[in-house]
Amino acid sequence: AQTIHQWPVAEIKAVGSPLSLGCTIKGKSSPNLYWYWQATGGTLQQLFYSITVGQVESVVQLNLSASRPKDDQFILSTEKLLLSHSGFYLCAWRAGSAETLYFGSGTRLTVL
Amino acid sequence: QQKVQQSPESLTVSEGAMASLNCTFSDGTSDNFRWYRQHSGKGLEMLVSIFSDGEKEEGRFTAHLNRASLHVSLHIREPQPSDSAVYLCAVSPMNNNAGAKLTFGGGTRLTVRP
Numbered sequence: 001a002q003t004i005h006q007w008p009v010a011e012i013k014a015v016g017s018p019l020s021l022g023c024t025i026k027g028k029s030s031p032n033l034y035w036y037w038q039a040t041g042g043t044l045q046q047l048f049y050s051i052t053v054g055q056v057e058s059v060v061q062l063n064l065s066a067s068r069p070k071d072d073q074f075i076l077s078t079e080k081l082l083l084s085h086s087g088f089y090l091c092a093w094r095a096g097s098a099e100t101l102y103f104g105s106g107t108r109l110t111v112l
Numbered sequence: 113q114q115k116v117q118q119s120p121e122s123l124t125v126s127e128g129a130m131a132s133l134n135c136t137f138s139d140g141t142s143d144n145f146r147w148y149r150q151h152s153g154k155g156l157e158m159l160v161s162i163f164s165d166g167e168k169e170e171g172r173f174t175a176h177l178n179r180a181s182l183h184v185s186l187h188i189r190e191p192q193p194s195d196s197a198v199y200l201c202a203v204s205p206m207n208n209n210a211g212a213k214l215t216f217g218g219g220t221r222l223t224v225r226p
Binding site: 101106 | 146200214
């Protein structure tokens with residue numbers, strides 16, 4: 001069975017500090033990977049997606065970057081956090097063009 | 113650009129009573145419609161997906177799609193307090209390629225009273 005693990009569960013960071021959020025998918029080779037973000041009270045937005053190692057496409061510009069260093073790993077990062085980065089970050093995967101998108105349990109980020 | 117709106121924003125029902133949630137979308141050419149739910153502070157759990165007009169049932173969850181009226185609904189039969197969560201409608205385009213973006217509605221917060 002496939003599992004998706006996100007870390008950390010929650011972060012409280014200062015404005016201007018760096019950030020790194022991680023996501024690992026086990027039990028599925030070459031998944032399509034996605035980062036979604038939900039501002040407090042807002043709707044979920046797709047930020048990035050990746051079809052293969054080393055390739056990441058940006059969907060929304062939020063002064064964030066994403067990387068896929070390994071087949072099963074997706075990283076979301078920034079060197080300088082903004083207050084507007086606060087929210088709930090979700091990693092997701094799906095197998096090719098299959099219909100179901102499976103989500104991780106998310107990371108709640110608070111920027112102060 | 114696809115716009116997805118959900119109603120009501122919040123809904124309270126008694127345990128065992130049917131709960132009905134609504135979702136309207138702006139682009140009728142969209143292909144895939146999904147209902148997810150999100151318990152507080154947790155990830156998303158997919159409940160049911162539907163691609164053709166009509167109904168699709170997954171356990172206690174039934175989705176009903178009417179493309180002509182740009183409307184998809186979710187009906188929860190015999191809801192339990194554990195069904196209390198935010199329910200999200202998501203729409204994706206016809207070309208369900210890797211980058212195809214799910215567009216989410218703002219959600220309906222469902223509370224089921226014992």
